[in-house]
Amino acid sequence: GQQVMQIPQYQHVQEGEDFTTYCNSSTTLSNIQWYKQRPGGHPVFLIQLVKSGEVKKQKRLTFQFGEAKKNSSLHITATQTTDVGTYFCAGWGSNSGGSNYKLTFGKGTLLTVNP
Amino acid sequence: EPEVTQTPSHQVTQMGQEVILRCVPISNHLYFYWYRQILGQKVEFLVSFYNNEISEKSEIFDDQFSVERPDGSNFTLKIRSTKLEDSAMYFCASRLALTLTGELFFGEGSRLTVL
Numbered sequence: 001g002q003q004v005m006q007i008p009q010y011q012h013v014q015e016g017e018d019f020t021t022y023c024n025s026s027t028t029l030s031n032i033q034w035y036k037q038r039p040g041g042h043p044v045f046l047i048q049l050v051k052s053g054e055v056k057k058q059k060r061l062t063f064q065f066g067e068a069k070k071n072s073s074l075h076i077t078a079t080q081t082t083d084v085g086t087y088f089c090a091g092w093g094s095n096s097g098g099s100n101y102k103l104t105f106g107k108g109t110l111l112t113v114n115p
Numbered sequence: 116e117p118e119v120t121q122t123p124s125h126q127v128t129q130m131g132q133e134v135i136l137r138c139v140p141i142s143n144h145l146y147f148y149w150y151r152q153i154l155g156q157k158v159e160f161l162v163s164f165y166n167n168e169i170s171e172k173s174e175i176f177d178d179q180f181s182v183e184r185p186d187g188s189n190f191t192l193k194i195r196s197t198k199l200e201d202s203a204m205y206f207c208a209s210r211l212a213l214t215l216t217g218e219l220f221f222g223e224g225s226r227l228t229v230l
Binding site for chain 2: 033037041042043044045048088090101102103104105106107108
């Protein structure tokens with residue numbers, strides 16, 4: 001079945017440093033989504049990327065979707081303590097693989113920020 | 116802002132007991148999901164539900180699990196005979212049906228502890 005892999009598993013940074021997490025799927029995705037889960041919280045939707053090679057920005061966050069629609073990245077510029085949490089990528093399948101009824105999550109990257 | 120609500124927030128049960136976790140999805144959503152998250156681990160898909168039937172289920176969702184939408188507003192997950200390894204946070208999620216794939220709105224979760 002479809003697998004979504006994410007690295008690194010953990011990342012500790014000093015406040016102000018940049019952070020990047022990478023996501024790879026075993027199958028082509030119809031779209032990819034990113035969620036943030038604060039410690040003790042529930043996943044909250046951040047963004048969805050649909051087009052091959054798409055890049056979207058939300059303030060200090062930059063999201064990319066690979067040309068082959070099998071990989072993605074999230075980059076945070078100048079991290080702040082409010083960025084602490086686990087960042088998950090998640091993918092719906094496509095006609096070539098995966099499922100249209102199941103959103104598969106990566107294992108997530110836990111970001112901690114030292115003030 | 117509309118939200119997904121879940122009850123109970125925490126349930127402690129003895130191994131072998133039946134548990135019912137309840138969810139009220141966002142009112143105009145038509146797709147419903149259960150995910151679970153063992154402490155510190157990934158968000159795992161259990162089941163998707165649409166038009167009063169299961170769309171897809173994972174290997175985890177065996178005969179001990181069942182879902183129901185009994186009254187048009189509640190969406191329940193039943194575990195017939197709980198095992199120690201069922202201890203986890205269970206998240207309900209829902210989404211609109213405007214597109215085949217879209218963002219999921221998660222509830223705050225129900226923490227299940229099996230003793």
